[in-house]
Amino acid sequence: MPAIQKLLAVQASLRLDMETVYDSLTQHPFNNLPVIFIKQQRKRVHGMLQYNTTCSDCFLKSRCFPQGLNGQELLDFQALLPAPLSLKNRTNLNDACCLEEHILVIKSGYVKITDPNHHVIDFYGPGCFLGDLTLREQSQPPPNIMTALSRLVVCRISKKSLNEKIDQYPSIRAFAMRLLSRKIHRADIMHVIFMKENAETKLAYFLLWMSERLKKNNLPHHIFILPMMKKDIASFIGISPETTARMIRQLEAIDVIANQGRTLVIKQPEYLYSLLPPGLIGHLT
Numbered sequence: 001m002p003a004i005q006k007l008l009a010v011q012a013s014l015r016l017d018m019e020t021v022y023d024s025l026t027q028h029p030f031n032n033l034p035v036i037f038i039k040q041q042r043k044r045v046h047g048m049l050q051y052n053t054t055c056s057d058c059f060l061k062s063r064c065f066p067q068g069l070n071g072q073e074l075l076d077f078q079a080l081l082p083a084p085l086s087l088k089n090r091t092n093l094n095d096a097c098c099l100e101e102h103i104l105v106i107k108s109g110y111v112k113i114t115d116p117n118h119h120v121i122d123f124y125g126p127g128c129f130l131g132d133l134t135l136r137e138q139s140q141p142p143p144n145i146m147t148a149l150s151r152l153v154v155c156r157i158s159k160k161s162l163n164e165k166i167d168q169y170p171s172i173r174a175f176a177m178r179l180l181s182r183k184i185h186r187a188d189i190m191h192v193i194f195m196k197e198n199a200e201t202k203l204a205y206f207l208l209w210m211s212e213r214l215k216k217n218n219l220p221h222h223i224f225i226l227p228m229m230k231k232d233i234a235s236f237i238g239i240s241p242e243t244t245a246r247m248i249r250q251l252e253a254i255d256v257i258a259n260q261g262r263t264l265v266i267k268q269p270e271y272l273y274s275l276l277p278p279g280l281i282g283h284l285t
Helices: 003-014 018-028 034-050 071-078 159-166 170-196 199-216 230-237 241-253 269-274
Strands: 085-087 103-107 111-114 120-124 145-148 152-158 223-225 259-260 262-267
Touching: 103 159, 120 230, 120 241, 152 159, 159 170, 170 199, 199 223, 199 241, 199 262, 199 269, 230 241, 241 259
Parallel strands: none
Antiparallel strands: 085 152, 103 152, 111 120, 111 145, 223 262, 259 262
């Protein structure tokens, strides 16, 4: 079987986005495909993601597609979406995507959100929405900086076009309100964790949060590539980079996780869950 077909077979069987496939193959020493070949094919397959615009075929549709629409409504909603936008690593989305007028849905890759003081306040991955979910057609530019952590593919939805459909299709408004409610609830939970808990609990929550988000998208969630640097993780959870590195080594020493570069394996998730307050276990995504 040609190498590119092997990659596509892996992607289909595990429901991986292609960035995850390439990152895993590039960073794991046991792969039997030449790294140079993998890197040469990255751009080609990234282009396939860019021009695949059929929402009904997308493995993320359960996360980012309004449920309960009939056949014609589905077609109308898909017509709101232009071709997905492909962005390079480290692209500033505030400048590239006109977030005052659009909502974005991440199809592949990850985004880091930082405040004006360069403190990391969030990470977003496949299936997540970016932008003003109140659907105001003209809003102020977001004060926070959104930066691509890898090659990124996003779907763009014009707020003006979406608002024109809301009165016609109430399920779209209900969907937007659910997203906004979920975002507010998650912000409240993270405030409790990162402001009140100790460093060990914060790191455990972060690792389980990453894992559960992948699981919710039907992606491998016990072994994955961390798209962010460890200093960004430290900034996000509110502890020093030195403390973060030390606690990761401690978790490795007791065989809870394995870590090589940005590849992370959660070997004993039950141990990480035991570090969380009982009331927060059901609020990881």
